[in-house]
Amino acid sequence: MSGSAYPRQRPRRLRSTPALRRLVAQTSLEPRHLVLPMFVADGLDEPRPIASMPGVVQHTRDSLRGAAASAVAAGVGGLMLFGVPRDEDKDAVGSAGTDPDGILNVALRDLAKDLGEATVLMADTCLDEFTDHGHCGVLDDRGRVDNDATVARYVKLAVAQAESGAHVVGPSGMMDGQVGAIRDGLDAAGHTDVAILAYAAKFASAFYGPFREAVSSSLSGDRRTYQQEAGNSREALREIQLDLDEGADIVMVKPALGYLDVVSAAASISPVPVAAYQVSGEYAMICAAAANNWIDERAAALESLTSIRRAGADIVLTYWAADAAGWLS
Template sequence: MSTHGSSTHGSTPYGSFPGARPRRLRVNAAMRRMVAETRLHPAELILPAFVTEGATEPMPLAAMPGVVQHTRDSLRKAAVEAVEAGVGGIMIYGVPETAKKDAIGSPGTDPDGILQVALRDVRSEVGDELVVMSDLCLDEHTDHGHCGVLDAEGRVDNDATLERYAEMARVQADAGAHVLGASGMMDGQVGVARAALDGIGRQDVSILAYAVKYASAFYGPFREAVASSLKGDRKTYQQDGANAREALRELALDLAEGADMVMVKPALPYLDILRRIADEADVPVAAYQISGEYAMVEAAAANGWIDRNQAIMETLTSVRRAGAGMVLTYWATEVAQWLNRGDV
């Protein structure tokens, strides 16, 4: 009798592997859904948003199709839409008028600067229904585009910058931020911000430390979004992409200084680092799917080279699988809507 095909013992012309049939768990969508190890939820998504001083209508960004520089009104609407979709948070970046930028980033500490005004707008619109986050960094506000103040030789002065960050922390908390995103990669920034907040009785305001932020080519489109004035690069304070061990050192320092949450940025090029941080940290871990990651998917999809929606979900799932409990993504509201409808 021929033994071609499987027998009760799982024997085939290619060998015997009873019980070793992983494909049984992939037979249909319902099965795949039931056994999925990683799931996305709207509450885990955070929407980065840009608001531009003096804008009278939203301004589309050429390098980031579908993303705009908001007006104050359109930002409020975007926040409401995020709430309705169940998005967890919104990270706000303020873009001041060019004429108001200066060497020390004065708009960043002006209570009436665009970021502080926008924070008040969003809090008045959504209250505590959305976690409102603010970017604690100077690059949007300086005329030289660096994340800190410069010394006489044009280098970023770490400790002088910390003084500015302390001022920013106070005004952002007063404007209504629930969470301050300490993104400048200055040594000691978390401890200084924590002391500044505690000094004004704002122990309730959290700090999301950009503990691991690499100098990356993938930030390119973001610089259009914030109308960056940067000349040169940020390699003296952002991390070197060749290094992994120093990420753990940065994590330990930020945790010791009182970080409530930590971030890895960018996400996709550094999934290995994200995994290591997630394994070490005893606080929530976020990852930022940055502008260049977004732009690549949108550009490839626009050319018909990839399936846009599947690519978005695959990239986000990979970030969650690598250990991020929260993901900053420009697709946050759209993906949350898909999840709510069961479209994915």
């Protein structure tokens, strides 16, 4: 305040017009940064709304094709597919996930045929949607998830997904050694160009609740013996580094909004792109508040996505991907 009653340094100058704010923006949010998670269910005649996730549905094969094409036309960066088999097709080892005629693999082939290289086609590489017990792996005779038997199943899942047209497989079960084993399995099967998006720091979170409805989960109990504790940031960085050492092409933090410190820390150590998943509970909270006219859905969604990008995420998985692409355009 030299020689004046008013400050010489006025940060507000750079906020004075929309064009100036755009020019000096430190974080960008573009449709290409966003990946749309999509659910496809076997045995449906029409899309089934997911009550806890307004605007999100379990798709039929046909409706998935239309919605995927629309999202790609809007400019989203990629699609992440989750398969929902019939209850009678679930079993102890998730056989429907590796069946070439299982719903997820058939849907991957549909979209690979329709979209080719116009988008990045991703597949969730996990067993929870396909098992009759709802856990992310194979259970031993004491009812615990058997890490190594589960990893062997993940390898078969990943190869089946790659053969069905996935550009990226996403092991999400938090099993030790899963990334390295999948990389070896993909390479041995001739899929050296298929990338691995590792759910490297996946926390045991209350915010997954609506997702369980979305995939018609059969889970009883919890997943705390393999997913991480919410307070353990150093453990998260260890998990991320292990996945990097095993050959992950992208590492992901899940959930996103409550774990922005972990996203930031991951970005500071990772030589590969960092993704973050804005999970079902994060989406549902904003939708519920907006439905009560407490907040503006569009503004809150874009603000939350920008904050995830600001923390260091190169890629954001979000159920608003297609809507946000339209808003941003």
